[in-house]
Amino acid sequence: MMRDGCLGVAIVSRQVMVIQAARSHTRRDRFLDVYTFVPFGADRIFLATNVPKARITTSDILTIFPPDDILRTRSISPGMLQLPEEAFTEFNELSSRTQRRYEQMWNALAFAR
Secondary structure (H helix, E strand, C coil), X not given: CECCCCEEEEEECCEEEEEXXXXXXCCCCCEEEEEEEEECCCCCEEEEXXXXXXXXXXXXXXXXXXXXXXXXXXXXXXXXXXXXXHHHHHHHHHHHXXXXXXXXXXXXXXXXX
């Protein structure tokens, strides 16, 4: 499913984050060991989180980037990534979609009372 170093987007601790596989995983694995990154300013840069290694379920994955994106991703320094434009755009779309879904759930709960 995800090879070592493969990049994607997932929900970790109720936040949309860029993830990088810490090791190779098969389709049978229910949990994935990943490194987590959050956006940092402009220029498509992402920084490692305070707790950079996490274990997530496969259902938390929103997308896995194609191998071409991995090759074009720059590691500026340890704990810092710069995504290609297409991957960054997809991250923003998934982040916005997830935010809208949370807002709709919150509004439904607030108006139900």
